[in-house]
Amino acid sequence: MNYAEIRAWFLGSYYSYCRLKLRHRSAWGDGESEVGFAYSELESSFDLPVEKLMLEVSALILSAGRSSESVKKYHMDAALELVEQIDLSSMLKELPPEEAADLVEDLRLLEIC
Template sequence: MSGYRVDYYEIKKDFLECCYDGCRQKLKNIARGTSGVPQDDDGVGYASYQYEEVYQLPIEQLMLAVINLILMAARGPEHVEMFHRKKIKQILSAHPLDELLKELGGEEREDLLCDMKALQLI
């Protein structure tokens, strides 16, 4: 694996900004009486949709799936959590975690591993 890679911090920052934008748009739509967004949407669903197929590298895809699960904080919906867990399992089946982690610096690696441990992925 070579070429440009987006780091974990940048993916988190961009994804959270997108969540924020989704929530802000939801509020604008509610004010106009035109909200098509479910009341319980916290912006993660919006951001997930916006980030579909954005990242091509397996490590980036792994990071994005982990970020999604962290932001869900076990609040569901269960089928969405299972979708992200399945994606992670597919990535790790095709690319051993040790190989993926070789691309990361120490702090970035530790942050990702900490999140994966919190999610009981490792």
């Protein structure tokens, strides 16, 4: 899957969870988040390290600094570990240029590389 597909899938789960919360008029619990729900729905869906990296980056971007430090650390550590496993420059060459640019911009925004 490419980065746009993973983001779209993530946002679809995010959206569905928010709709569910509204439909049931349920209050948000401590530590509960739409990002956490979407991540848990997708975390076992990918085999390739680059796909897993894209998922971690999506979770971090969509949290936009609103997650707890422990959650942020979890996703940052996972992303950094995946970057170490991947030959990032080679992987980026395999992506369409727009996809590679989006991923690189997000990685830089998160100060991962």
